[in-house]
Amino acid sequence: MAAWGAVINMALMGYQAVQVVFLVRTVGLNPAMVGLLLTSGSAGGIVGSLIATRVSRRFGTARGLLLLQGATAPFVLLLPMTTAGPGLLLFATGAFLVGIGVSVANIVVGSFRQIYCPPHMLGRVVATAMMINHNIPLGSLLGGMLGDAVGYRPAMWIMTGIVAPSWLILAASPMRRERDLPQTHKPEQAHAKS
Numbered sequence: 001m002a003a004w005g006a007v008i009n010m011a012l013m014g015y016q017a018v019q020v021v022f023l024v025r026t027v028g029l030n031p032a033m034v035g036l037l038l039t040s041g042s043a044g045g046i047v048g049s050l051i052a053t054r055v056s057r058r059f060g061t062a063r064g065l066l067l068l069q070g071a072t073a074p075f076v077l078l079l080p081m082t083t084a085g086p087g088l089l090l091f092a093t094g095a096f097l098v099g100i101g102v103s104v105a106n107i108v109v110g111s112f113r114q115i116y117c118p119p120h121m122l123g124r125v126v127a128t129a130m131m132i133n134h135n136i137p138l139g140s141l142l143g144g145m146l147g148d149a150v151g152y153r154p155a156m157w158i159m160t161g162i163v164a165p166s167w168l169i170l171a172a173s174p175m176r177r178e179r180d181l182p183q184t185h186k187p188e189q190a191h192a193k194s
Contacts (some may be wrong), residue, residue: 013139044099
């Protein structure tokens, strides 16, 4: 989960670093329309927060996370296809579905950490995971550099091209064989003897 989180967050920040400039300069939108389009991702986040528990109960936490990431992450590829007029629906749809996937992932992974980690280690585990997963400066710098070097639409393609298959990292993990993420940690031998 840490490797997947690092990859997807880096790529999300990479395309988000250029998406406003892409929408204004490449697609030709005014600020109000840009703001409206960006709310579609937030709306997806709200929907994701509302369905996370139902998805986890129906499919299991591991399987639900994996299925939902496989079902939503590829839709990020709609973003660089955005054009003016009816093509704006591509951005709105992609952002909405990716918002759902990101929100559900944050809830499932955050809940897993809280349940699984021993209480005395939770702060360190969360801080380490956040440091690894929220490599925002690296992703934003990469997205901005790509925007300058190859243009905004190609930068969007490159960064979304990393997000779309990122769920395969989870699929390659032991998670693919499990219905649910583990509920408890196994105590260390030293703690078991005490």
